[in-house]
Structures are given as structure tokens and as C-alpha cells.
Amino acid sequence: MTDIPLRLDRVSYCWPGAEVPATAGVSGEFARGEFVGIIGPNGAGKSTILRLAAGLIRPDVGTVSVFGRDPAGIRRREAARLAAFLPSTLHVGFPLKVAELVALGRTCHLEGVFESARDREAVRNAMAFADVAQFAERQYVELSAGEQRRVMIARAVAQESRLLLLDEPTANLDASHSVRMLGGLASLAAADGVCVVAAIHDLNVALLVCDRLMLVHEGRVEAYGTPEDVMRYPVLRTVFGCDFYIGQNEVNGKLFVVPMRESDVR
């Protein structure tokens, strides 16, 4: 088992029935303790990359390696222990309580049918992490979209994997929870050496916490590096099809971008 949480080597995948591949020749390495944001326009292939990394789909070409293992080739239980995946949306048909939903994250750790004390502790910690402990006995479907999002993040954290694959972790979160949640995830990375890979469509949210950014467009990696390397006018214009103002926040030193209409450019 190597120490590299995630390595993609010229990975291509085409969804059944689709005409163009969702990812085409994607390569990249993701290190321990690193928070990497996958950015790009809608349909660029962000979610597909995360699903490939989670082993939920098998690449047509190329190899995916999670801690040296092929996540689609090993047992699901093992793959889920190595990498936790947060889907972008979740429709729950049955009336599940928040605590029950978070506990599902322990499925890959269960010895037998019931949770151990260790499992219950992990669930409690994860609910505290995502600030959802107060909803524990409420029904998941009764919560607001943002609260549901936090519950799902708690579930991914409860899985206690060394690689977190998050599809839009901050969608529907208010500014305060968004910042706190990302800060919490960043400290998981910095303090515990967890590798966090998150698909984020809001560029400024990504710039706030990510150590590195992977910019994808039409299934290909356009740029991969530090925010300063990736946030450049020509590539952003090609990928997003509009101009951006790129500035630096003088309070925290982070870059920020503002999209502009062509007619407004003076």
C-alpha cells in the first residue's frame, strides 16, 4: 500500500449511452494532507472524476489508484474504508432519522449487524463536526437543503477514510456554515493528514481553502496547480467563456475572481 491517497493516470470514461466521454485522459496526483478543489463549468466532468476515484465506476482506459489499490477492483467494503464519497444530491425515499443516516457511514466498518461503541463514537464526533448533533432524532427529509447537506458531510466524515471525495460539499450552505465547514475539512487535511478532493463550482469558495486547484473542461484537465498558477485570464476565458476580474483579498491574501459581462469591460 503506497502512501499516495489518489493517483489518476490517463483516465477516460464514457457513461453508457453518452456520445462524448465525460473524462478523457485525466492525470493527476493528490497528496496526504492536501485540500484539492476540482473546478470547471457544469458538465466538465468533475463528478465523474470523483466517482472514478471512489471506484463506483471503472475507467474505460487508464488506471485509478487509491493508496495503491484499484478502488473498482477491490471489495466495496474495503474501498469505502479507503475513500468516502459524498454525492451531490441525495433523495431519501424512506423516513430515516439523521442519526441513522449518519450511521450508514459506518457500514464499511461493521463487524456483524450492530454498531460497536467505537462506531457510535465516530458517529457522534462526525455529527458534532458538521454541527448536526441537534438534529439527531429529526427526520432527514424534514430538514432544509443546507441542513441535509451538513448531515451528508457528517456521514462522509463518520466513514473515517483517509481520502474524502466530496461533490459540491457547500452547495446550499449559508455563508457562515460554508466557511466553517470548509475550515473544518481543511483542518482535517492539515492536522490529520486526510486528503480532501472536492468538486466546487463556486470559484471563490474553492479559492478560500484549496491548496491546489484542478481546472477541468470538457473532460480534460486544463490546469492543475496552486491557485496562482490556475487563475489566469486566458485559461479562465477559454473554459468559462467569459471574462473575469482576478484580485487579491488584502485581508486574508487569497485570490478572488468576479465574472464580467463583455459589454461592461472598459
Next chain:
Amino acid sequence: MAALALASILLSLAFGATSIDLWGALTGDSVMDRAILLRERLPRTIIGASVGASLAVAGLAFQAILKNPLADPYVIGVAGGSAVGGTLAMILPVAAVMGQAGVSLFAFVFGLLAIGATSWLSRDSRGRINVWEVLLVGVIFNTFASAVIMFMKSVVRAQKAQEMLMWLMGTLSSDVRGPGAILLTVCMTVAGGLVLFWQAPALNALSVGDEDAASVGVDTERTTRVVLIAGSLLVASAVSVSGMIGFVGLIVPHGVRVLVGSDHRYTIPASILTGAAFLVLADVATRMLFPVFETEAPVGVLTALVGGPIFVWLLRRGNR
């Protein structure tokens, strides 16, 4: 719930079309009553409890893998197959030669053939079972099977057709009473129930969604297959001894969810107990009504008559 199941079983032993002296029967003072108790009521109660438990737990598990709280144990084609098998055995010389056991055997084998065919037809291009198609193919298969049964009913003599009708509606009064048949049914229920209980954590995850279950470490394909096979065995064995008893497999899981929530580690044992109690009580009621109508109504009719309104009430309550 265990108490409820036990009480219903005692009730079922104590009451019937003929009133008996339970204490006399147990102590052996009354030979006639003892015979009724041991040869009639005890086997009938055991089979009733076993069938009720099987249908309820199979319904619960199918609802989880199909992510549809309205699925019932008959939805995926096993029942259609079993029904065709049973009725076929009645019109062929099978029943004449082997008696009711032949009907049971045919129903069981045809039920398994049906689920085999359904799963085979529901594979996607990569050979995996697609649960939505299982549902679709199952429903179509059941419609097809009922057409076949209608046809068979229309070509046989009226008395035979009546016999078929009674069996199809579900009854515990058929003469499958041999210790072998009872043992087999009970073993099937116990084994199927244990297998499903072992899958409870996976069922919890699967009831949310297939991909989601996979992402928390469930081998969705394997679990789906195990549950389909275990559930089909339960349904086929239930149908083969008692015909098509409706509503138990739909209403009991619902009632249980209202009472104990959605965690399969609790709903599976609860469904087994409640399903057994529900069917045994329904059967007691049919026997008690015997003197009124001078004939025994099929218990399947009673479960549907009672179950329908309860189900609507549960749904209305859930909507509030």
C-alpha cells in the same frame, strides 16, 4: 410484539369452528379434542404463523431493494409463477396422483423459475441486475401469468375452477398437513429470515439508493441478488402451502415502520412476529365466521378486507 405473536397463537389453538376443551385436550382427558388440537389446529397455526412471517419479511426486504414502500412480496413475478404452477398442477393429473403436495411442489418450482426468468430478463448490458427492470418485468410477468390462469380456469369444469379460485385467494385450510411439509415451511421461514436479518445493515444503506449504498461499502449487486433469492424462496414456499394470501406482505412492513422506524435491524424481527400474528389472527377470524356462512372464507379474502382499510388509514396518517 413477541407477546402479541404468542397470544395470537394461543388464541388460534383455543378457538375454531368446533369448540374444544383446551385443558382437556392438553391433559389427554378428551381424545376427540386432543385430535382436533394436534392434527388440525396446531399444524394450521404453525403454517399460518410461518406463512405470515415469510410474506411480511419478504415484503419488507423487497421494499428496501426496490426503494419503493409500495412493493409487496408478489410484485416481482414469483407469485405469478407460483400461481401458474399451482393451478397447472390442479388441472394436470399431478394433483390426482400426488394430492395437495403436488400442487405445492409445482407452485414452488414455478415460482423459482419465474424469478429466474425475471432476473435474467432484467440484466443490463454488463450482466448486472437492474432492480427497476425487475419491478417492471415482474409486474408484466404477473399480468401475463394471470391471463394464463384465466385461460386455464375457462377451459376446466366449473367445480375445478372453483377449487382453483379458492386456492388462488389464499387459504390455510388446504390439507397440506404432513410433518414434512410443516417442517419444510418452518425451516424456509427461519433460514430466509436469518439471511435477511444478516443483510439488515446493507438493506438500510440500499433503501437510500444503490450508488449511495456502494459508496458506504455495500456490494449492492451481491446484496440485491441474495435478497431476491432469499425473498423469492420465502414467497414461493408461502404460496405453495397457502395460495396467494394478499396484503400481509404490504401492510405488516408498513405498520412496523410506523411503530419502530426504518432500521431493518429492528423492522425485520418485528415484521416476522407481526406477520405471524396478523395471519394467525385472520385465520382465527375465518374459522370463527364458519358457523355464520356455513363455509370457510379463504383467509386471503379476509386479510385483504381488513388489510385494505388499515392500509389506507396508515397512508392517511403518514400524510398528516
